[in-house]
Amino acid sequence: MKSVDLTRSALSNTLRSKLRTALTVVAIVIGAFTLTLTSGLGAGINQTVDRVFGGFGVEDTIYVVPQMEAGAQEQDGPPEYDPEAGAEVDSGFRTGMLSATDVETIQELDHVAGVDTEVAAQLEYVQTTGGNQYQAQFEYALNDVLAEYAAGGAPDRSSMEATVPEDWLEIFGAADPEAVLGETLIVAAPNAVGQITEVEAEVVGVTQGTLAGVGFSPIPSVALAEEVAAVNADGYEGQLPESYIMAAAEIENLAENEDTVKAALAEEGLWGLTVEDQIAMFEAVIDAITWILSGFALIALLAASFGIVNTLLMSVQERTREIGLMKALGMSRAKVFTLFSMEAVLIGVMGSVAGIGLGLIAGFVTNGLLTADDGPLGGFAELSLFGLDPLAIGGIFLLILIIAFLAGTLPAARAAKKDPIEALRYE
Amino acid sequence: MSTPVLETENLVKVYGRGPAQFHALKGLTFGIHRGESVAIVGKSGSGKSTLMHLLALLDEPTSGVVALDGRPVSKLKPKVVSALRNETFGFVFQQFFLNPHQTVLENVTLPLKIAGVPRAERDRRGMGALEQLEMADKAKNRATDLSGGQKQRACIARALINNPDVVFADEPTGNLDSATSETVEDILLNLQREHGITLVVVTHDEDLAGKCQRRLIMQDGQIVDEHTGVLPAGAGRQRRAAPHGASRPRRRILPFGRGARR
Numbered sequence: 018m019k020s021v022d023l024t025r026s027a028l029s030n031t032l033r034s035k036l037r038t039a040l041t042v043v044a045i046v047i048g049a050f051t052l053t054l055t056s057g058l059g060a061g062i063n064q065t066v067d068r069v070f071g072g073f074g075v076e077d078t079i080y081v082v083p084q085m086e087a088g089a090q091e092q093d094g095p096p097e098y099d100p101e102a103g104a105e106v107d108s109g110f111r112t113g114m115l116s117a118t119d120v121e122t123i124q125e126l127d128h129v130a131g132v133d134t135e136v137a138a139q140l141e142y143v144q145t146t147g148g149n150q151y152q153a154q155f156e157y158a159l160n161d162v163l164a165e166y167a168a169g170g171a172p173d174r175s176s177m178e179a180t181v182p183e184d185w186l187e188i189f190g191a192a193d194p195e196a197v198l199g200e201t202l203i204v205a206a207p208n209a210v211g212q213i214t215e216v217e218a219e220v221v222g223v224t225q226g227t228l229a230g231v232g233f234s235p236i237p238s239v240a241l242a243e244e245v246a247a248v249n250a251d252g253y254e255g256q257l258p259e260s261y262i263m264a265a266a267e268i269e270n271l272a273e274n275e276d277t278v279k280a281a282l283a284e285e286g287l288w289g290l291t292v293e294d295q296i297a298m299f300e301a302v303i304d305a306i307t308w309i310l311s312g313f314a315l316i317a318l319l320a321a322s323f324g325i326v327n328t329l330l331m332s333v334q335e336r337t338r339e340i341g342l343m344k345a346l347g348m349s350r351a352k353v354f355t356l357f358s359m360e361a362v363l364i365g366v367m368g369s370v371a372g373i374g375l376g377l378i379a380g381f382v383t384n385g386l387l388t389a390d391d392g393p394l395g396g397f398a399e400l401s402l403f404g405l406d407p408l409a410i411g412g413i414f415l416l417i418l419i420i421a422f423l424a425g426t427l428p429a430a431r432a433a434k435k436d437p438i439e440a441l442r443y444e
Numbered sequence: 445m446s447t448p449v450l451e452t453e454n455l456v457k458v459y460g461r462g463p464a465q466f467h468a469l470k471g472l473t474f475g476i477h478r479g480e481s482v483a484i485v486g487k488s489g490s491g492k493s494t495l496m497h498l499l500a501l502l503d504e505p506t507s508g509v510v511a512l513d514g515r516p517v518s519k520l521k522p523k524v525v526s527a528l529r530n531e532t533f534g535f536v537f538q539q540f541f542l543n544p545h546q547t548v549l550e551n552v553t554l555p556l557k558i559a560g561v562p563r564a565e566r567d568r569r570g571m572g573a574l575e576q577l578e579m580a581d582k583a584k585n586r587a588t589d590l591s592g593g594q595k596q597r598a599c600i601a602r603a604l605i606n607n608p609d610v611v612f613a614d615e616p617t618g619n620l621d622s623a624t625s626e627t628v629e630d631i632l633l634n635l636q637r638e639h640g641i642t643l644v645v646v647t648h649d650e651d652l653a654g655k656c657q658r659r660l661i662m663q664d665g666q667i668v669d670e671h672t673g674v675l676p677a678g679a680g681r682q683r684r685a686a687p688h689g690a691s692r693p694r695r696r697i698l699p700f701g702r703g704a705r706r
Contacts, residue, residue, distance in 0.1 A: 018558050341541075342541045347526045347530020349526045438502055440502060441541065
């Protein structure tokens with residue numbers, strides 16, 4: 018039998034008992050639909066991450082924080098006091114603070130061209146010129162490179178500048194992000210005994226919130242953050258130990274020296290991360306979630322595959338005489354096997370095409386509704402929850418065909434094994 | 445006579461093992477010549493169906509040899525045997541085995557489809573075979589819409605479509621009334637005479653057996669008697685009163701497929 022005839026026969030056989038085939042296909046559709054949604058979700062978020070961080074690939078910076086102590090999680094009771102460890106304020110990475118010595122160490126490493134430091138700056142309030150006072154916290158000054166700007170750009174690190182988030186426009190009475198640029202933001206910093214010093218900063222940018230959590234609060238320039246920190250430190254008895262949340266080390270030729278610098282940092286008990294490392298960490302989490310969700314979809318597919326086995330076993334039973342006749346008329350075992358496994362694969366094709374199609378439609382429609390400007394997730398810049406990954410879609414299609422084929426092998430082998438004489442006698 | 449197209453040597457078929465063993469065939473040696481019509485006659489259980497299955501390469505003998513054109517086939521690979529059956533043999537069954545989901549033409553061209561003949565040629569040859577049996581106008585009908593005689597003619601068309609050397613007919617008239625039986629018998633024997641096809645018929649029907657050139661009478665797994673020469677029509681007709689003739693209760697006609705279960 019020619020393959021075109023085999024395919025045509027298999028197709029007409031699957032369409033013979035339409036309801037039974039349809040019900041089997043539905044089970045596959047559910048699995049394919051779920052897999053399409055979960056992989057599309059992962060693809061969409063990862064595409065967003067790539068898009069948001071994509072512009073910073075040329076950064077020659079390694080962000081340095083103290084290294085997480087091994088076994089810190091299992092530790093009972095508080096850690097031993099270490100005068101060199103810096104103040105007991107936590108950095109964003111929950112690994113403690115860098116001390117002045119740490120910063121010096123970083124500066125002395127090979128290939129390090131310069132070091133910017135992030136100080137903890139505490140605010141009492143912020144105020145517009147002649148306007149109300151608002152509660153606020155600064156973003157890390159060094160995160161300026163991670164922000165998305167609706168207008169303007171990052172503050173100049175050495176000037177008294179800052180950016181404001183997009184939803185702050187109204188306190189300036191502005192409707193358009195461009196209109197805020199050049200306005201003055203008055204930053205009130207408390208000292209050790211609660212006296213307020215006001216520092217003026219020029220608004221040079223308007224930020225949109227990103228998935229990395231950057232841009233939801235004002236970003237100061239490094240100079241502004243240091244000024245505020247200096248006010249904060251004022252009034253202490255004696256010397257407040259210098260401490261930094263993190264340091265940004267500028268590296269000569271990052272691509273070449275990345276590993277060397279990281280290894281040197283690790284030796285000093287410090288942890289270096291590039292922007293790409295941070296993206297990778299983020300994407301690893303997304304991927305893990307995607308795989309877990311896809312695992313559930315795979316369970317659904319596994320259940321559906323037993324539906325195929327069942328349907329085809331019934332079909333083989335019903336068509337015993339037909340199989341007997343075909344074998345008597347000279348159809349080989351291999352061709353009978355192919356005919357029935359082709360029927361299984363066809364059920365897989367119907368199920369996966371319908372399931373993937375429905376999944377894509379559902380994914381894109383839901384994404385459109387959720388991330389529209391007035392949608393529940395409209396506030397995130399450039400967020401997309403669902404993306405088309407042709408490789409993943411192709412993979413899902415292929416996976417379902419393989420599962421369907423494997424499910425078809427048992428009934429197909431049964432059909433192929435039938436003895437023509439016995440089969441023709443079957444009533 | 446010409447070289448035998450089918451030969452057997454000491455053909456033995458045993459079913460089961462140990463004390464439950466049943467010797468269906470007890471060492472048969474005979475030959476069937478090209479272009480001959482042979483009837484294998486006997487009561488049920490005499491081994492005539494088993495013999496036909498062995499001759500048609502549908503089953504393997506326990507011992508002994510079946511040779512096709514002088515070539516032993518018993519030890520060939522299943523795939524080769526399948527191809528041989530497809531190319532060399534035609535089958536006519538008592539129960540027709542027409543697929544109720546397909547048209548008459550599709551049913552008739554099944555052996556060509558299995559052989560891998562392209563569709564256009566299949567349909568052309570199928571129509572030719574149907575015309576030969578005056579069934580061309582039924583080509584597009586469903587197989588279930590046919591009468592018993594038409595069904596058997598469709599079966600004969602299917603058996604002839606691959607220009608076989610040998611046509612095996614297993615009780616071809618067993619499901620037909622006597623008038624239709626006679627037509628079908630005449631069609632089969634005409635084809636044998638005019639096209640030189642070797643016809644092997646397994647039958648209870650002594651009228652049909654009488655029209656064949658040779659009759660092998662079987663009993664208990666052995667050929668107990670052999671008659672040569674066509675019997676005059678009247679001789680067959682007189683014997684028709686025998687219990688195996690038309691007065692025998694008709695079997696229900698069961699095509700395979702879903703319809704069969706109703």
